[in-house]
Amino acid sequence: MDISLVVPLLNEEESLQELHDWIAKVMQSNRFSYEILFVDDGSQDNSWEKISEMASKNSAVKGIRFQKNYGKSQALNAAFKEAEGKVVITMDADLQDSPDEIPELYKLVSEDGFDLVSGWKKKRYDSKIRKNLPSKLFNAAARRTSGLKLHDFNCGLKAYKNEVVKSVDVYGEMHRYIPVLAKNAGFSNIGEKVVLHQARKYGTTKFGMDRFINGFLDLITINFLTKFGKRPMHLFGLLGTMVFILGFIASLYIGITKLIKLYNQEPTILITDNPWFYIALTCMILGSQLFLAGFLGELILRSKRNPQRYSIREKLNM
Structure with a gap:
């Protein structure tokens, strides 16, 4: 199988069908063999019913449903264990990530030899006060402490070799630091690609300012584990x-x-x-x-x- 596409979600019933159709169109036009792993992180709307309906019509659609909301990191971790594709690509379910980026991300990993390629939303359509400014501060701190020269650690659109996702343990709020975890696991060929960021079409953002506080705390945790995790x-x-x-x-x-x-x-x-x-x-x-x-x-x-x-x-x- 060429690609495992991992889509964690929480209360995104309005966007799921449109996202699925867009992904399927891209996959079929490029003749990729693929699977789409939707992870329902405790949605309270009809997201799971939508996934079930799509799975009944398309065998490439697979679903994992959590008992309750555990967080994006846990959703990714569950999907990574199931992913079978040679290249694993993650994206958000809110249509702010474009499936049209999939072919180039796949090429960078499968042909150009990158272990991991992280998306960079160079031009964003988020609130400058709520997300843009905190994101810049957060990314600057992450670059300085991790040594990775990435502009957007928190971009949901990333591509990995399958062995990378099988080698990292993602929990807490550490989905932001998967490149750092991959580097610590010995995967040093990490690249970056400018990707299209689209304005949210349905619903509202699931993230508040508290995610940046948690993110900085997890950054401290990762730095500690990197240096002393094996020998406290x-x-x-x-x-x-x-x-x-x-x-x-x-x-x-x-x-x-x-x-x-x-x-x-x-x-x-x-x-x-x-x-x-x-x-x-x-x-x-x-x-x-x-x-x-x-x-x-x-x-x-x-x-x-x-x-x-x-x-x-x-x-x-x-």
């Missing part, structure tokens, strides 16, 4: 040891100073009346806790993989 002891153990040694040296200094003054019969105060004693004691306690955190992290890492973070209600044509 290298961070917590090192910090814990340094803080403990600092506290121990301070305690030792306080104790020796006290003994010297007693030996020389000089006036002195009780150690427990010295505020530096409590600072030193706190350092030793914190150091011990940090060291134990690193040790526990190592134990957890060796004994447990990430659990599935969603529940599938039903599937179609699978």
Whole structure:
């Protein structure tokens, strides 16, 4: 199979038929063998009924229905596990991503050898205050911390080699950082393509300002996991040891100073009346806790993989 097209959605019944017909037209005109994986992320409208209707008429249409809304990352993760195409392409269901981009994205991966190609919506039709400005700040931070020179990390239109989507674990809000996850998994040939962005035709956006806060938090998580995910002891153990040694040296200094003054019969105060004693004691306690955190992290890492973070209600044509 040439292409697996993954479409996560939430309450998009108005656009689904039009999107399906557009995709089918592009696929047939280019003679691609394909499948369309619609993932219903807990829709409250008739989206699943629309998917079922399309699946009954087109065997290439497949569906995954969640028990409730788990988020875009979980929807992508579920579809990635099922995808069979040589190239996997993701796009949103709101018709803001153009299926006409599919042939060029497919060529960049299948012929030009890219592991991943990320879309860049250079000209956007979103609100400048609600989405454009926060997106620019978000992308600038992501570029600086990840080392990937992509302009639009959050673009839903991306193309991957099949082995890339099988190698990444997408959860939380980390769908924005799949290029970073792919890079960390050893897929370094990552490209970018300017894609057409269309104004929303039906409904309203599902994303609010809180997604940027969550996005920045996930960016911190990814950077931590990149550097210390496999060896948490290298961070917590090192910090814990340094803080403990600092506290121990301070305690030792306080104790020796006290003994010297007693030996020389000089006036002195009780150690427990010295505020530096409590600072030193706190350092030793914190150091011990940090060291134990690193040790526990190592134990957890060796004994447990990430659990599935969603529940599938039903599937179609699978």
